[in-house]
Amino acid sequence: MLDNPNSDYRILTLADLPAYLAGLPDIAAMLGGGTADWRCEDVADGNLNSVFLVDGPAGGLCVKQALPYVRVAGESWPMDVRRAFFEVSYARRMAPFVGSLAPAIHHFDAAQFIIVMEKLAPHIILRSALIAGAHHPRVPVDVADYIAAASFHTSDLAAPFETKAADQALFAGNIGLQRISVDLVFTDPYVIHERNRVTVPLAGWAAAFRADIDLKEAVTRARLAYLTHAQSLLHGDLHSGSIMVTATETRVIDGEFALIGPSGFDIGNFIAHYVMAWFAKPFHGSGPAETARFRDLLAADILVFWQRFEAQFLAHWRGFAGAADGLPASHFADPVAAARAETMRRSYVADLFRDAVMFMACKIIRRVLGFAQIADFLVIPDEVVRAQAQAAALAFARSVLLHPARYGDIAAVVAAMPRFEGAGLDPAPTRLL
Structure with a gap:
């Protein structure tokens, strides 16, 4: 796996997403219901990452995973997935100063470099x-x-x-x-x-x-x-x-x-x-x-x-x-x-x-x-x-x-x-x- 700091890292697909979130009880509770009740959408339009939006009976979430390459270039341009750690670290450092001007971070998976955060809608x-x-x-x-x-x-x-x-x-x-x-x-x-x-x-x-x-x-x-x-x-x-x-x-x-x-x-x-x-x-x-x-x-x-x-x-x-x-x-x-x-x-x-x-x-x-x-x-x-x-x-x-x-x-x-x-x-x- 390109620029991957651990052997457990796997790229999360849209099909994998419901089961992954179901394994996070606090996150699943934010969505409400069960996996059959959740609507998942791949909305990645940036240059680097996978991004999904998930809606459930109780609310919605945004799920972002750092890929081991530049998304718009493919595997020919490797990229360190640890950037997700720095994104979360930055968000936590900023939180006391900027408050609601940034989305809330709900979960960070340090093995899969996945961030689960507040879904911004209708933004x-x-x-x-x-x-x-x-x-x-x-x-x-x-x-x-x-x-x-x-x-x-x-x-x-x-x-x-x-x-x-x-x-x-x-x-x-x-x-x-x-x-x-x-x-x-x-x-x-x-x-x-x-x-x-x-x-x-x-x-x-x-x-x-x-x-x-x-x-x-x-x-x-x-x-x-x-x-x-x-x-x-x-x-x-x-x-x-x-x-x-x-x-x-x-x-x-x-x-x-x-x-x-x-x-x-x-x-x-x-x-x-x-x-x-x-x-x-x-x-x-x-x-x-x-x-x-x-x-x-x-x-x-x-x-x-x-x-x-x-x-x-x-x-x-x-x-x-x-x-x-x-x-x-x-x-x-x-x-x-x-x-x-x-x-x-x-x-x-x-x-x-x-x-x-x-x-x-x-x-x-x-x-x-x-x-x-x-x-x-x-x-x-x-x-x-x-x-x-x-x-x-x-x-x-x-x-x-x-x-x-x-x-x-x-x-x-x-x-x-x-x-x-x-x-x-x-x-x-x-x-x-």
Whole structure:
């Protein structure tokens, strides 16, 4: 069995599922009735795992198993099943800080790497909502609250350094998933690689990025930040496909990429997917008026998200009264020192923003030129038309990386996006924008 740490591991099939759950009395009780009363469905649509939904007379559950390979690639791409352990460890670490913004974990099978968790219904994947033009104004607020709580409370700002050191020791074992990020985000899009998904109309953009040493220098700075800035516990893959929503609820799922890293990574990833949704929207057949209306909502959501994150992160920090090694209260007790501490807080958040914008750009490039591209673009049936939308996103991302001083606040980021519409399939004219 590929990358399997024990000989008892077996891939769970839909046919096996009822008997497996019946062997877990507490879980069976949550479903109610017996196996004949349960309705099981295979709903896997991600890249890595098996996912099943089970409904019984008393309720429903979600069952997720880590496969020993990348599901969408097959056994040719082995993957460590222990990622499920890190997903559960991340969820348990986050629970005190994020509460109902994540699904409840009911059971973890450490031999089969199966997670049984709360079934989210009638929630839908945020990406599907964005493509359909369904606006969920709670999402940017809720996700900002989630990241602010996580990135503060798992950092040296909120605990003795020994606490984060323990997290580092644990999540350092999640190297298989971290390798995916290093390769897919920071390496593959800038070389010729079999995993890349470059269409013929975008070949010029891909070649230009491979040849652009200034761009690769900027990406290297982002890569080094990802590898060396051990600020807080990250979700590691927080995008519109790892968020489920209703009109009143937001849930963050799929924390298997968890690592100790730069807090701006999760922030930038979330923003990147709203930016890509914005660039893709005119090609979803909504009509000019509806497209303009929805794009205005997306742009406003990006502003709201960052402003909410900044406010919440600073509120956590200002209100913290515990022991922490990052900024010891004993050094900043008198009024003059307290004012200096506030200056340091704002400087810290400004650094997070700069990191976030840098990672945002890298994530956009990765989702256009690399592996596992996103449906926001892929639903556009005409390859040339799709490439026009993708090229605009690439031009914007390149500008962010090459000219970071132009993007000093979130308003500047949002205001710049329309400038890159119609960038076209020739990458040269927009390089200085």
